[in-house]
Amino acid sequence: xxxxLGLRQAQKQKTxxxxxxxxxxxxxxxxxxxxxxxxxxxxxxxxxxxFYRHFRSTEDLGVALVEEALGSLHxxxxxxxxxxxxxxxxxxxxxxxxxxxxxxxxxxxxxxxREQHGGVRPVREAxxxxxxxxTEEVKAALVTDPMAEGWSDDDLLMLAxxxxxxxxxxxSLFLEALEGPEEERQRVTRLxxxxxxxxxxxxxxxxx
Amino acid sequence: xxxxLGLRQAQKQKTxxxxxxxxxxxxxxxxxxxxxxxxxxxxxxxxxxxFYRHFRSTEDLGVALVEEALGSLHxxxxxxxxxxxxxxxxxxxxxxxxxxxxxxxxxxxxxxxREQHGGVRPVREAxxxxxxxxTEEVKAALVTDPMAEGWSDDDLLMLAxxxxxxxxxxxSLFLEALEGPEEERQRVTRLxxxxxxxxxxxxxxxxx
DNA sequence: AATTCCGGAGAACAGTTGTTAACTGCATGG
DNA sequence: CCATGCAGTTAACAACTGTTCTCCGGAATT
Numbered sequence: 216x217x218x219x220l221g222l223r224q225a226q227k228q229k230t231x232x233x234x235x236x237x238x239x240x241x242x243x244x245x246x247x248x249x250x251x252x253x254x255x256x257x258x259x260x261x262x263x264x265x266f267y268r269h270f271r272s273t274e275d276l277g278v279a280l281v282e283e284a285l286g287s288l289h290x291x292x293x294x295x296x297x298x299x300x301x302x303x304x305x306x307x308x309x310x311x312x313x314x315x316x317x318x319x320x321x322x323x324x325x326x327x328x329r330e331q332h333g334g335v336r337p338v339r340e341a342x343x344x345x346x347x348x349x350t351e352e353v354k355a356a357l358v359t360d361p362m363a364e365g366w367s368d369d370d371l372l373m374l375a376x377x378x379x380x381x382x383x384x385x386x387s388l389f390l391e392a393l394e395g396p397e398e399e400r401q402r403v404t405r406l407x408x409x410x411x412x413x414x415x416x417x418x419x420x421x422x423x
Numbered sequence: 424x425x426x427x428l429g430l431r432q433a434q435k436q437k438t439x440x441x442x443x444x445x446x447x448x449x450x451x452x453x454x455x456x457x458x459x460x461x462x463x464x465x466x467x468x469x470x471x472x473x474f475y476r477h478f479r480s481t482e483d484l485g486v487a488l489v490e491e492a493l494g495s496l497h498x499x500x501x502x503x504x505x506x507x508x509x510x511x512x513x514x515x516x517x518x519x520x521x522x523x524x525x526x527x528x529x530x531x532x533x534x535x536x537r538e539q540h541g542g543v544r545p546v547r548e549a550x551x552x553x554x555x556x557x558t559e560e561v562k563a564a565l566v567t568d569p570m571a572e573g574w575s576d577d578d579l580l581m582l583a584x585x586x587x588x589x590x591x592x593x594x595s596l597f598l599e600a601l602e603g604p605e606e607e608r609q610r611v612t613r614l615x616x617x618x619x620x621x622x623x624x625x626x627x628x629x630x631x
Numbered sequence: 632a633a634t635t636c637c638g639g640a641g642a643a644c645a646g647t648t649g650t651t652a653a654c655t656g657c658a659t660g661g
Numbered sequence: 662c663c664a665t666g667c668a669g670t671t672a673a674c675a676a677c678t679g680t681t682c683t684c685c686g687g688a689a690t691t
Contacts, residue, residue, distance in 0.1 A: 223658050227668065246542035249457030251648065263649080265669050272649090325540075332536040332595060334454035373617050384588060387540060409581050417625030431688050435638065459678065470640045471679080477638095480679090 231269045233259045235283060238276055239322045247277045248334035274335055281330075281341040284323035285349075291316050292349055292382075296356035306411045310404055313382055317389040328387045346383075350375045365422050374418060381410055439477045441467045443491060446484055447530045455485045456542035482543055489538075489549040492531035493557075499524050500557055500590075504564035514619045518612055521590055525597040536595045554591075558583045573630050582626060589618055 220228070237258040241250060250273050253263045270276040295309045317324050330338050331346075354375035357363050363371060385407035392399040428436070445466035449458060458481050464471045478484040503517045525532050538546050539554075562583035565571050571579060593615035600607040 221659070223667075226658090230668080242542075244542060245456040246454035248453040249542065252650095253648065262670050264651090264671085267650085268668055328540040329542065332533075332540070334450075334452065334457065334537065370617065373614055374621065376614075377618055377621065380588075380592060406581055406584075409578065410585055413582065413585065413625040413629060414621065415625070416628050416631075417621040417623070420624050420628050421621060423624075429689070431637080434688095438638085460680095461678065472641085472681090473639050475680085 227268070230259065230261060230265070233261075234266065234269055234276065235280060238273075239280060239326060242326055242329070243322060246333055247273065247330055247338060250277075274337055277330065277335055277338040278341050280326055281338060281345060284320070284326050285342070285345040287320050287323055288316065288327075289349070292352060295382075296353055302415050303412070306408050306415065309382070309411065310385065310407045313385050313407070314389050314400065314404060317386050317393065321390055321393055324386045324390050328383065328390070331383075346379060350379050353378055362419065370421070374414075377414055378411075381407070381414065385410075435476070438467065438469060438473065441469075442474065442477055442484065443488060446481075447488060447534060450534055450537070451530060454541055455481065455538055455546060458485075482545055485538065485543055485546040486549050488534055489546060489553060492528070492534050493550070493553040495528055495531055496524070496535075497557070500560060503590075504561055510623050511620070514616050514623065517590070517619065518593065518615045521593050521615070522597050522608065522612060525594050525601065529598060529601055532594045532598050536591065536598070539591075554587060558587050561586055570627065578629070582622075585622055586619075589615070589622065593618075 234255055238250060238255050241254060241258060252266045252273055255273070255276070256263045256266050270279065291312055295305075295312055298305050298308050300308070327342060331342050333339060350372065354371050357371050357375060366374075385403070388403045388407065389400065392403050442463055446458060446463050449462060449466060460474045460481055461471045463481070463484070464474050478487065499520055503513075503520055506513050506516050508516070535550060539550050541547060558580065562579050565579050565583055574582075593611070596611045596615065597608065600611050
């Protein structure tokens, strides 16, 4: 299946990746809808027209970025939901993993947070679809928990969505705290953990 | 106090308002960081240079839009938190009010959702500050509730933030459902209500 | 009634944008 | 080894951008 790409295609994917990375960096200070194609090629050190060999437009590039950014998030969600331990331990571990992910891929997180409600429809939809897949995955993990007994499918999906949204909010808060003092990070950690704890308590008493 | 503005200043505020409204409309299809000053003046039917009489830049205009958009939201929050009745009634009423607000000011909601994490720092900060004020207000309302007995200040702020974020998420969902079928709006209504209900349950058992 | 103030218009600027066409050189497949 | 394919280049285009300076006309002030 995985042919060792020819020299030709290898070089192509290399500049394609360079374009994506340059775009991600430029997007730290603006939104996708204002990102110019020339701006990106200039940052890479390539002719403007080379852009068209890889993407039809910056919109197109944005959609590709969604896959890349949320692709890196996918394994993390798996790790979080498959963590063992009691409720508090799992929450602490989840927040910790989120913080670490933001440290590792800050521009990915920024891009998703920014473009989730951004000005480019196809990108918004790509993010929405991808997040819906995450939510389904979280829901599937919740079903296996004995606590899920008696829960309707709809309610489980609601809970999963609540968790996913909280994770995104937490990630966004960690991002803002990235260049701040360590104490700010600690504050965010505690806040996010307490939010998740309250949701877990609500979950435990949902069927009362 | 309220002088009837001179003809001069009245006309000025009129075109200023026209600029804000035109910008808000243009921002339905893009982000603030890609909004051009000429674009706005063209939509109003005024010379590009007239823009400078009112704003230093589109960033400046964006900050002004934050006040306008969240100003309209302020009284709604007051209404929600001051509503009487048991938990379920209050939740139903709150979701209803949110839906109605989105119907009345869709572009305001869109602007806030989009620029909360958007590419223009001063605007992000203005939104963050304004939302923090809302959260404080919600917290102040929560304190008056007998259920708040034994709660720490920090936990109350956490809960208030949770509520505010959920309201914003609900508003954003209603916005997406605006041009969709009625059944989609109903789905969002039920989803938002159940989310708030779960949070309220968690709140009721927080001190266990 | 004369003077100042000021919101807006007009023209011009240098710089940027997306897109087109025709090209070059090198890896690829016959 | 030769012919084809194709990633990237070069040059040029019309259209657009933010910003400056100069000016106009009418409201505001005295």
